[in-house]
Amino acid sequence: MTTNVETYFTEGCGRCPLGGTPACKVHTWTKELNLLRKIIQECGLTEESKWGVPTYTFQKSNVLILAAFKEFCSISFLKGALLSDEQGILTKPGANTQAARLMKFTQVQQIDSLRSTIKAYIFEAIEAEKQGLEVILKKNPEPILGELQAYFENDPSFKTAFEALTPGRQRGYNLYFSAAKQSKTRESRIEKCIPKILEGKGLNDR
Structure with a gap:
């Protein structure tokens, strides 16, 4: 896994087989990622490498993540549900997502105009941290497997990637993970599927 921010922009997060190769998603969005990085840095956040991706913090609290996906690059506000979103440009990574919100980009011109x-939005997220605001979470209507939830808590970028999958793909993985009787086996299945999930693929996609 990438532990240096600069390495991310040249080789990716290092958590899937495409890392360090021309096929890595970061190369699809090089100009867009660099521009977004510059804008974020101008807002006074601390830039760190967490979970293999550039993570921006305020007084040691995680505020947002900059990342590349197959069809877009994005700023992921970890407490995005607290933002007013007056422009209506934030989206949920997944249908059941409660806290995080994505701001998706596909063109440099789009970023420039925004x-x-x-x-x-970034300053609003920082203000939320200053005030100590928290997202009030509702009980998930479809309980997440305990082992999978543990991975989400330890790796927000993986959680974002999973929630960006279609509901059908999410359900497919949940059924596959849950089918194992032992916790160790469930964890092993999750580990093996992480690269595909990070690539936005379903369980049976090639």
């Missing part, structure tokens, strides 16, 4: 808006 530069002031992006900063406004």
Whole structure:
């Protein structure tokens, strides 16, 4: 797993077989990621490498993640549900997501046109941290497997990638993981599927 921010922008997160190769998703969005990084840095957040991806913090609290996906690159606000989203540009990574919200990008021109808006959202997220605000979570209507939830808590970027999958793909993985009788086996299945999930693929996708 990548532990250096600069390495992420040249080789990716290092958690799937595509890391360090021309096929890595970071190379699809090089210009977009670099511009977003510059905008984020101008907002005064601390840049760190966590879970293999650039993570930006305020007084040691995680505020947002910058990441590349197959079809877009994004800023993921970890407490995005607290933002007013006056422009209506935030989306849920998954149907059941409660806290995180994504701001998706596919073009440099799009980012340029939203530069002031992006900063406004970031400053609002920082203000939420200053006030100590927390997202009030509701009981998940479809309980997540305990072992999978543990992976989510230890790796927010993996959680974001999983929740970005279609509901059908999420359900497929949940059924596969849950079918194992022993916790150790369930954890092993999750570990083996992480690279596919990070690539946005379903259990049976090639």
